[in-house]
Amino acid sequence: MAPPLALDIDGTLTTSEHTIDPRVFDALSGWDGPVVMATGKSFPYPVALCHFIGIEERVIAENGGVVYGEDTLRFTGDPDRAAAAIEAFVDRGGAVGYGTVDTTNRWRETELAVSIDADEALLREVAAEFDLSVVDTGYAFHVKTPGVEKGVGLETMAELLGVDVASFVAIGDSENDASMFEVAGESYAVANADDRAKAAADTVLGESYFDGTLSVLRSIDSSV
Known part of the structure; x- marks a missing residue:
């Protein structure tokens, strides 16, 4: 095999x-x-x-x-914490970048993703305040639970x-x-x-x- x-x-x-x-x-x-x-x-x-x-x-x-x-x-993972972080990111002027329907995040269960063109510095700052990590896959920034x-x-x-x-x-x-x-x-x-x-x-x-x-x-x- x-x-x-x-x-x-x-x-x-x-x-x-x-x-x-x-x-x-x-x-x-x-x-x-x-x-x-x-x-x-x-x-x-x-x-x-x-x-x-x-x-x-x-x-x-x-x-x-x-x-x-x-x-x-x-x-x-903690999807509620990720959602709260993204809400704070948007409140501070950040943009998720996927439009109104947002099929990138529509079916996510444990994390959320933000467009690779988003304000990375702001996103990382907000994520840290919620004790979340940000991973850059080259295609999107993923806001997720550490570990x-x-x-x-x-x-x-x-x-x-x-x-x-x-x-x-x-x-x-x-x-x-x-x-x-x-x-x-x-x-x-x-x-x-x-x-x-x-x-x-x-x-x-x-x-x-x-x-x-x-x-x-x-x-x-x-x-x-």
Whole structure:
């Protein structure tokens, strides 16, 4: 059996235009081992991706705030505190940046996200007052409970699957993947990764986006 995978989505399974690389579907649909989608996106996004690929729904969402697998759903984090912090941020002139409907945050359960174009200094100042942390994924600022990380989520997922977390191969591109890299047995940062991810990874790939991810999958299983 192939090793279990822990895969970030944005920047890792996508193209440089931020769309899912179509090669993802063939590469992952036949993977002979568990595949876990580990993302900062809200819960429905990775569940839908698993559904359309045709693999079991095994998901770490909201940077570890939501873990779903083996018919078990777990939440970690304080959404009320995050909501209060965002309200204070807006009251002080900050802008969430996602419009009236805000599909980025509509289904979030444990944290909230703010546009990457927002006033970062103000956001961090307000978050600190509420004892919250801010993670810059390169795509958004995530306001979340300290200690809620993808790495903790991956440990939970390993427990649900009954496997050693060190058996996972993890691939990602941003600072929210660093904690996942620290607990996985093998970790890879794609070439477009930020400095924190590159520093935490065992290997920094020469290829970017899904080209990099695919190179790892093919090194493990040449039939991919």
